[in-house]
Amino acid sequence: MTLMHPETGKAQERPRSAVRGVDRRALIAGGGAVLAAGFGAGAVALGRGRPASAPPPVDSAPAVPFHGDRQAGVTAPQQPATLLLAYDLAPAATSDGRSALRSLLGELTRVLAEAAGGTSADHRLQGGEPARLSSLVGVGPGLAARLGLNVPPELAELPEFPGDRLDPARGGGDLLVQLCAADRWPLTVVAELAGAAARSAGASVRWTQSGFLPRTPSGSTPRNLFGYKDGTANPDEEAARQWVWGPPGPHEHGTVLVYRRIRMDTGAFAALPEDQRDLAMGRRITDGTPLTGTAEHDDPDIYAKNPDGSYVIPAGAHVRLSSPRLDGGARMLRRGYSYDDGPDDRGLLFCAFMRDPARFTRVQNRLVAKDALNPFLRHTASAVVYVLPGVGEGGVLGEGLWG
Ligand code: HEM
Numbered sequence: 001m002t003l004m005h006p007e008t009g010k011a012q013e014r015p016r017s018a019v020r021g022v023d024r025r026a027l028i029a030g031g032g033a034v035l036a037a038g039f040g041a042g043a044v045a046l047g048r049g050r051p052a053s054a055p056p057p058v059d060s061a062p063a064v065p066f067h068g069d070r071q072a073g074v075t076a077p078q079q080p081a082t083l084l085l086a087y088d089l090a091p092a093a094t095s096d097g098r099s100a101l102r103s104l105l106g107e108l109t110r111v112l113a114e115a116a117g118g119t120s121a122d123h124r125l126q127g128g129e130p131a132r133l134s135s136l137v138g139v140g141p142g143l144a145a146r147l148g149l150n151v152p153p154e155l156a157e158l159p160e161f162p163g164d165r166l167d168p169a170r171g172g173g174d175l176l177v178q179l180c181a182a183d184r185w186p187l188t189v190v191a192e193l194a195g196a197a198a199r200s201a202g203a204s205v206r207w208t209q210s211g212f213l214p215r216t217p218s219g220s221t222p223r224n225l226f227g228y229k230d231g232t233a234n235p236d237e238e239a240a241r242q243w244v245w246g247p248p249g250p251h252e253h254g255t256v257l258v259y260r261r262i263r264m265d266t267g268a269f270a271a272l273p274e275d276q277r278d279l280a281m282g283r284r285i286t287d288g289t290p291l292t293g294t295a296e297h298d299d300p301d302i303y304a305k306n307p308d309g310s311y312v313i314p315a316g317a318h319v320r321l322s323s324p325r326l327d328g329g330a331r332m333l334r335r336g337y338s339y340d341d342g343p344d345d346r347g348l349l350f351c352a353f354m355r356d357p358a359r360f361t362r363v364q365n366r367l368v369a370k371d372a373l374n375p376f377l378r379h380t381a382s383a384v385v386y387v388l389p390g391v392g393e394g395g396v397l398g399e400g401l402w403g
Pocket of ligand 1: 224226228229230231232233234260262263264281283300318319322323324332347348350360363364367377
């Protein structure tokens with residue numbers, strides 16, 4: 001199997017030991033890096049020619065390359081810390097708005113490439129452990145419509161869903177930047193540098209949100225604040241080409257990010273007996289195994305029945321209602337983070353990538369109707385953006401927007 005080398009960008013053979021592990025864990029080989037469930041060392045191991053079973057210690061892991069066909073914020077292994085930054089551009093005539101956006105994307109490309117490559121002039125990004133910054137930049141449907149940008153036709157605001165309690169000040173936005181790193185420090189510094197670039201282009205911060213993951217052994221799936229492994233059933237490379245990335249053409253290496261800030265009543269959920277929690281999820285909290293399987297990466301069989309005729313994965317189970325089998329096989333790539341904004345406001349930053357956000361709408365409509373998790377969830381913010389294709393050395397993000 002041929003992969004892109006994460007550091008050189010050249011094709012390489014994937015080591016046999018990694019192929020099985022990577023495929024079985026439903027990982028994705030992106031344009032310039034390998035994505036692993038959790039912040040496993042898929043790309044790291046391959047980049048150093050080591051087997052996936054022997055990743056380097058975290059602190060010696062190499063930088064995540066900024067340049068590549070696809071943005072590393074989607075393709076690089078998930079990292080323990082994230083910061084989302086949304087900006088609004090000042091209202092302006094179309095031509096002025098376009099030139100403000102163009103100069104902002106130019107500055108952001110420079111800031112993000114330097115921070116990822118360890119060449120930033122900012123002393124706060126020097127002399128420490130490698131920041132391993134990975135990032136993505138996306139544009140919202142409102143900005144795309146205002147400035148007549150060349151974005152996929154599927155990019156659109158989500159409809160309102162029953163039960164939504166969305167705070168507009170925490171969602172939406174013209175431009176979204178997601179930063180991910182090994183820890184919080186580089187996120188804060190890079191956010192400041194990006195903010196300065198935004199201000200000089202007449203943009204202002206609309207909202208920011210930080211998130212985190214538990215430190216999890218390489219190749220294994222991190223847990224969410226309900227305690228379940230989250231991110232198990234993600235598409236492999238072939239499925240991702242069909243369902244996550246754009247079709248061949250100008251948007252081939254772009255995708256759409258759906259973001260939802262979902263408050264979770266972790267105390268009330270934890271008060272349920274464990275078997276009730278597992279029935280609500282359709283998987284076991286112990287190791288993430290579906291109720292119909294014997295290993296985490298077994299496909300949940302939503303048609304399996306008990307001797308009394310009831311479904312093994314109940315009608316209201318989360319993994320039944322979100323199953324691709326109910327949706328013509330359609331997939332999304334979930335890379336969620338937990339958040340903690342105080343004792344009464346903790347939960348999940350649902351971040352999922354897909355070619356067409358209508359996939360999210362179909363799943364969310366089924367979830368809203370009868371997800372057993374509903375009594376414990378509240379959606380408090382939402383955003384949709386077109387995640388731009390990546391850039392090669394010397395390029396600027398968003399080159400395809402102006403056509
Ligand atoms: C706080 C809210 C949520 C929690 C705690 C949660 C948790 C989980 C867990 C534990 C799994 C099973 C493990 C895995 O495959 O990753 C899962 C699967 C999944 N969830 Fe969620 N989820 C939430 C919200 C959502 C939302 C809003 C959507 C989309 C509308 C969604 C879509 C999916 C999908 C597509 C799967 C994979 C189903 C499959 O292919 O088997 N989830 N979720």
